[in-house]
Amino acid sequence: MTSPEPVQEPAAVPEPVRDKDGVRLTVEDAVATVTLTNPAKRNVQSPALWRALTEAGRSLPGSVRVVVLRAEGTSFSAGLDRRAFTPEGFDGEPSFGDLARSSDEELDAAIAGYQDAFLWPRRSDLVSIAAVQGHAIGAGFQLALSCDLRILTTDAQFAMRETSLGLVPDLTGTHPLVGLVGYARALEICATGRFVQAAEAERTGLANLVVPAEELDAAVRDLAAALLAAPRDALIETKALLQGVATRSFEAQRAAERAAQARRLRDLAGLGD
Template sequence: MPDAHVLLERDGVRVTLDGAVAHITLCNPAKRNAQSPALWRALTEAGRILPGSVRVAVLRGEGVSFSAGLDRRAFTPEGFEGEPSFLDLARGTEQQLDAAIAGYQEAFTWWRRTDLVTVAAVQGHAIGAGFQLALACDMRVCADDVQFAMRETSLGLVPDLTGTKPLVELVGYARALEICVTGRFVRADEAVRCGLANVVVPAAELDETVADLVAAVLSAPRDAVIETKGLLRSALEEPEAAQRAAERAAQGRRLRDLMGAGD
């Protein structure tokens, strides 16, 4: 049976492990890491096969662009070899179409797991599905040539790969709406100003900056990081009283663990 990593790379995803860090790379630079259902399945599998020792997952795109979005073959009658075309999906039942899109979305959801901190290292174009993949991560470290754009609405579609919620959370409803319906580029200075990017650095410093961030994350105790990520994610949705209760419960677990009271 072929090695899982070989199969993933065939579909445009390379996974390498370095201790507690997983490096997940979109590795089709000739096509600017354009996305397809096969790549989405590979990304889903990448998340599934990560060993439990991994604490940080870093997502990159090889070449000049992070990801230029959906491969345009998706909009042709032929579609991708061995795959139902989008035209075929549109002609199917509502349940079949919903199930297909839900499967695609799995490639974008596991990055939010509380047992991982995920970092997107973004350079060049991050368009449509590429933008949404960057939004799937907890943090975005961007090169100064980054260009985000959400082009789905301009094509008569909507962003459906889980990107709408994090976009609104990061930049607010009005700006998110304007970015989506105009399809315009958001470049580096605006990205860091409005919260899309945690930091913007010269392209030559991107890898070093990501490495420094990863080292800082790993310097904190793992269980404290997991609890903190869970609290911050729930803060976006929970009422204030429920959030205070969650903080108390999490701190209780941490204190009992640190003091050995749980033994």
């Protein structure tokens, strides 16, 4: 008689560290997953969601090395909730009209607070991956741009619609956009508000990889595993070096490379601080 096949237990689903205002954070070993959880409204964004994203970033345990930013449903994020454009705005939040009537200092502080949600994925001690399906429009596009790397499904579409609405992209997306595709293409994308399809995104550097929808989870897992294979300190130093290129001269970058390598050599020799 043959022995019965062992029963495969389903993989345990990690308990959320926090799950509030359309954002869920889960952590499994060195990988954290931040998920937008309002698929019925295509994960539209609001000040409450931005605060929840900021808190998710602050809640990451020190053991986390890779963060995956993803969304439930058919769209990554359809951008800003249109209630922001109404006189009433959101319950308990200042409307655009209220913001416009505030002082320069208050208005600047409000926008800076919104931007906080888009800053932490750039931390040098993390590598962040945006897993994008369907639409990523406006604030959704900028959220994907806040990550270090982007994996798209074949149906993914980026668009920067702010200029078409009389606004500007103000959620930290302009710097990475120009860095990835250059000034002329970035201006054309923002000024026209057109859709950038997945194939163009991959060709122009907006996407690191494009896969069929059914392969998105596996592609994200494979990339996360590859990132975790590198020693943490070496990856942190490498990310910091690359992030600084835009603001350093060639000679300053050479010096930064020497300093980083000296730290690595001393650390590997057991001579680090």
